[in-house]
Amino acid sequence: MPVIRTIQTAWPETRITWVIGETEFGLMNGMDGVDFIIFDKRRSIQSLREIKAGMRDKKFPLLLHMHASMRANFVSRTIPADIRIGFDKQRARDYQWMFTNQRIPWRPEQHVMDGLFGFAEYLGLTEPVLRWDIPIPDADRQFASDAVGKAKSILAISPCTSQRFRNYRNWSAENFAAVAQYAHQTYGAEIVLTGAATRIEQEYGAAITAEAGVPVNNLIGKTNLKQLLAILDRADLLICPDSGPAHMATTVRTPVIGLFATSNTGRTGPYNSQDLVVDRYPEAVNREFGKPVSSLRWGQRVRDPDAMDLIGTQDVTAKIDMVLRSDSLSGNSD
Secondary structure: OHHHHHHHHHOOOOOEEEEEEHHHHHHHOOOOOEEEEEEOHHHHHHHHHHHHHHOOOOOEEEEEOOOOOHHHHHHHHOOOEEEEEEOOOOOOHHHHHHHOOEEOOOOOOOOHHHHHHHHHHHOOOOOOOOOOOOOOOHHHHHHHHHHOOOOOOEEEEOOOOOOOOOOOOOOOHHHHHHHHHHHHHHHOOEEEEOOOOOHHHHHHHHHHHHHOOOOEEEOOOOOOHHHHHHHHHHOOEEEEEOOHHHHHHHHOOOOEEEEEOOOOHHHHOOOOOHHHOEEOHHHHHHHHHOOOHHHOOOOOOOOOOOHHHHOOHHHHHHHHHHHHHHHHHHOOOO
């Protein structure tokens, strides 16, 4: 979205069409100045046919191929465009370079957001606009207002990341319960749990609620994406592993304590909260590979199921102090 905002700021008359997944559209729906084409990943072949049929009378001067995946490659082939810009060969996963005719320059060791800004820079737009403005309907803001209380501080915890093969990014429920207890007892913070209705997230929610020893507002499985964003907008702080909610919170400028041990925060950490990240990735890399981070491929994942145990509760409570103690001293109760 900041890339789109950058283009809109520089060229306000430009018409933009975004091919987007159905789930993601649930969050971006209502965005001003953008037409959406929805791709349904659950029925990929039929969705491809529908997009292609909708393109019969259209022609775009420019396609920004900003997602390097084979699925996105196939979608890109349904879109008639003269110029097709993709990533450099070093970052063009799944043969993306075969589906483009121009490529942005390679830049080493970039955050994903900075890599996406490379597309704007390629177009000559060198002043990035770091703005999201995701629309939140009044009904969803009211939901958040009704669901989340009026405590002086609101601490949101999104304990789980997406479940993928050998994707060990979740901290323990016991540790989350301990830091929730600390935040409530030290700052009077209301503890709000967020997440999807998956089995593991429901189990995490139940365990944290049972073990925290303080009141916990468990909203796991009870929100859609717009409602979740509204809750994150109300929160003073979010704690989570490397996951989507970290970036959602960033869009509404809520500070994020990111818990990182198996992925590189320099590549995927919360963009505006790098100072709040608890980063044990270097130690985890050394333990698994016997090498420093600098000797590995940028973004190399750690596949050690015990890596997140390198993060201690005291590491997280120190970060909580940085945010909530500062809010207390400034008298901020928003």
